[in-house]
Amino acid sequence: MSFGDTVIAVLNGLPVSALRSATPLLFVTLGETLTQRVGIINLGVEGQMLVGAITGFAVTITFGNPWMGLLLGGVAGLVLSSIHAFLCLACGSSQIASGIGVWILGSGLSAFFGRAFVGEKIEQGFRTLDLPRLALVPVLGPLITEMTPVIGIAIILSPLLGLWLYRSPTGLTWRAVGESTTVSRAMGINSLWIQCQGIMAGGFLSGIGGAALSVDYTLTWAEGMTVGRGLVAVGLVIVARWNPYLVMPVALLFGGSEALALRLQAAGAPISPYLMGTLPYLVALVVLVINYGQVRQTGGMPEGLRSVFSHTV
Amino acid sequence: MHPKRFRISALLAAIVTFVVVACSPTPSIQTEELSPTNSSAQKIGYIYVGPQTDMGYNYSMDLGRQYVEANFEGVETTYFDNIPETADVARVMERLIQEDHKIIFATSYGYLDYAIEVGNQYPDVRILHAGGLKTSDTVGTYWADSxxxxxxxxxxxxxxxxxxxxxxxxxxxxxxxxxxxxxxxxxxxxxxxxxxxxxxxxxxxxxxxxxxxxxxxxxxxxxxxxxxxxxxxxxxxxxxxxxxxxxxxxxxxxxxxxxxxxxxxxxWNWGPMMTQLVEEINAGTWEPTHVRGSLKGGDVxxxxxxxxxxxxxxxxxxxxxxxxxxxxxxxxxxxxxxxxxxxxxxxxxxxxxxxxxxxxxxxxxxxxxxx
The missing domain is CATH 3.40.50.2300 (Response regulator)
Incomplete structure (x- = not known):
């Protein structure tokens, strides 16, 4: 292949593969953004993702309905995150320790119940538009024909949550709680309940992210299949400055560079795969550094999050 | 934070930790016990780098383990899965040895150096490593050419x-x-x-x-x-x-x-090769060599x-x-x-x-x- 062909081969399907690999991350990062917006950090997202992935996979196989799988995957994430809510809010335990507990619990539970489902096959997954002629149109063709409903939902969700958070009264309440629970309590807001909702919304979305990974993206279940994507999401929240609008480009940038690294190899580019494997992290780091220069270290960080690190249990 | 509240949360954390430990199969240990438990049974240990049920490499090794167990009267096998290729695997080997496992199948490429290190300390233990390029007095390798x-x-x-x-x-x-x-x-x-x-x-x-x-x-x-x-x-x-x-x-x-x-x-079809290795060790004819199977031998x-x-x-x-x-x-x-x-x-x-x-x-x- 000539150089031009290589570039075309890499770029042609890049938008859709960036979207595809960003979709699970998008859900999880949005969820963690909501959680952190109410002043809580939840490191358990990795475990919630795994629980969501196995529940979604198991439900889809058992009932033959991927929508149900996606939904119940989210519910499983929510249930697991309620442990974090209980420990942090009702017992006042350290958010970091509780999050790690939830993470390990989630990976253990998913591995334990997942054993029965290894090697099972999803017969009825989400459909893509089956239009072989359209696929021949460069860039736009693959984007449309390989799009699944889950990717569509992920795209819409980011601006929707942004609108909700910045333009609705409830969004304002959530942001107020995230800035200071003391002040919001004085204003008559039930901050504990809002924080509980924030954690559970994050749990639900991370469960959906996990289910998107197993039910839609890979069509398989494997123990520990998220391989750190939940923790990456916690990091991406910071890169996106706790802003749901920015989660979309940040997740796309990360997912896109992960896809690009693989596509460059598939196109035969003679670059070390180890170097290319660092590309997504490098890109995220560069964005963070550029951001740092512009808005200082903690620009956009909810004030309430400071307390997580300033005093320990 | 009030001391009393701290006690409650510490207690809850302890409970959660207990639940986590009790529920977590990663890394897991499973002993396939014969009934009634035979304390004189020969024990064979298996270590996998990934999940036992991965529908891939580790599962193929586990099929071999099941084959060995089915083929020997009074053999008991134990496996640990999700063991990283770090000093962790040395600890797992030592634990197996302390629990009287005289034969260990170390099934991942990166286990080799740890296997040789542990093998040097326990001269009566035999460690069989999958696909390694080195042997020692107590460590032999097995592999099949796919x-x-x-x-x-x-x-x-x-x-x-x-x-x-x-x-x-x-x-x-x-x-x-x-x-x-x-x-x-x-x-x-x-x-x-x-x-x-x-x-x-x-x-x-x-x-x-x-x-x-x-x-x-x-x-x-x-x-x-x-x-x-x-x-x-x-x-x-x-x-x-x-x-x-x-x-x-x-x-x-x-x-x-x-x-x-x-x-x-x-x-892969590891069962017959693993069975033969165990037989050789039991008969005292085993040598620490590179055993290599093939399509011809039915190992692949x-x-x-x-x-x-x-x-x-x-x-x-x-x-x-x-x-x-x-x-x-x-x-x-x-x-x-x-x-x-x-x-x-x-x-x-x-x-x-x-x-x-x-x-x-x-x-x-x-x-x-x-x-």
Missing amino acids: DDAMYLAGMVAGSVTQTNRLGFIGAFQIPQILRTINAFTLGAQSINPNITTTVVWTGAWLDPAKEAEAANSLIDSDIDVIAGQVDSPLTYSETAEKRGVYVIGKDVDISDRVPQAWLTGAS VLDPFGAAVSEATKEQVLAEKEAIISGEKVVWEGPLVKQDDTVAVPGGKAMEIDEIETMDYLIKGVIGPAS
């Missing part, structure tokens, strides 16, 4: 492909995988010398998201047969099935999962053909299989030309086992870096 089967699978792929472009998804650039790619490509090129194999490295034994995207990337660049060697062939096979291209399996036969995409595959199996493979191709491949088994056809025989056109093995020369096992290059026709 290259012959991959060569035959390559022939099938070469016959089916329309675009003359094959894809391969590999985890790491280690000799075991490089030679698999080379054998696969040689097989395909024996059908049509113009066929190329494009390699995508994922940098992980198990990362389903990356495997799916690697398969998608390959399919998007006009590749219509995908092979691979990662922990499990499941994910890239599912992606191939979804996108309507063909797939070559590895490690475990998953033909029933992907009926349209399936062409054939190269599976060419999986059943899929619907897309024509009768003519089946006949041709099966004839070549007979030739390999009879020794008429040798896969690792020159000429072998590297990617940069230098000659790796001159024409007519058969390669030695250590030359094959330390292969650090890819042959001409393979697209992608070997290091």
Whole structure:
């Protein structure tokens, strides 16, 4: 292949593969953004993702309905995150320790119940538009024909949550709680309940992210299949400055560079795969550094999050 | 925080920790106990780098364990899975030894140095390492050469492909995988010398998201047969099935999962080899050597053909299989030309086992870096 062909081969399907690999991350990062917006950090997202992935996979196989799988995957994430809510809010335990507990619990539970489902096959997954002629149109063709409903939902969700958070009264309440629970309590807001909702919304979305990974993206279940994507999401929240609008480009940038690294190899580019494997992290780091220069270290960080690190249990 | 509240949360944290420990099977220990428990039973330990039920490499090793247990009266096996290739594995080996396991199968490539280290401390223990290149007084290695089967699978792929472009998804650039790619490509090129194999490295034994995207990337660049060697062939096979291209399996036969995409595959059959090793150790005839199985010995199996493979191709491949088994056809025989056109093995020369096992290059026709 000539150089031009290589570039075309890499770029042609890049938008859709960036979207595809960003979709699970998008859900999880949005969820963690909501959680952190109410002043809580939840490191358990990795475990919630795994629980969501196995529940979604198991439900889809058992009932033959991927929508149900996606939904119940989210519910499983929510249930697991309620442990974090209980420990942090009702017992006042350290958010970091509780999050790690939830993470390990989630990976253990998913591995334990997942054993029965290894090697099972999803017969009825989400459909893509089956239009072989359209696929021949460069860039736009693959984007449309390989799009699944889950990717569509992920795209819409980011601006929707942004609108909700910045333009609705409830969004304002959530942001107020995230800035200071003391002040919001004085204003008559039930901050504990809002924080509980924030954690559970994050749990639900991370469960959906996990289910998107197993039910839609890979069509398989494997123990520990998220391989750190939940923790990456916690990091991406910071890169996106706790802003749901920015989660979309940040997740796309990360997912896109992960896809690009693989596509460059598939196109035969003679670059070390180890170097290319660092590309997504490098890109995220560069964005963070550029951001740092512009808005200082903690620009956009909810004030309430400071307390997580300033005093320990 | 009030001291009293702290006590409650500490108690709850303790409970959660207990639940976590009680529920968490990662890493897990499972003892298949005979009933009634026989304390004099011979104990054999197994260590896997990934999940026991991964439908891939580790599962193939576990099938071997089950075979051993079924074949010996009074043998008890224990396995640990998800053990990383770090000092952790040394601790697991010591634990197994303390629990009276005199034979340990260390089934991952990176366990070798730890196996030798631990083996030096316990002269009455025998550790059998999968695919290593070193031995010691107490450590021997076992492996089976899947290259012959991959060569035959390559022939099938070469016959089916329309675009003359094959894809391969590999985890790491280690000799075991490089030679698999080379054998696969040689097989395909024996059908049509113009066929190329494009390699995508994922940098992980198990990362389903990356495997799916690697398969998608390959399919998007006009590749219509995908092979691979990662922990499990499941994910890239599912992606191939979804996108309507063909797939070559590895490690475990998953033909029933992907009926349209399936062409054939190269599976392991570790049971008989493991049984023989245990027998030799028990009889006192065991020597710390490199035991190597083959297609001929039945340690590697060419999986059943899929619907897309024509009768003519089946006949041709099966004839070549007979030739390999009879020794008429040798896969690792020159000429072998590297990617940069230098000659790796001159024409007519058969390669030695250590030359094959330390292969650090890819042959001409393979697209992608070997290091």
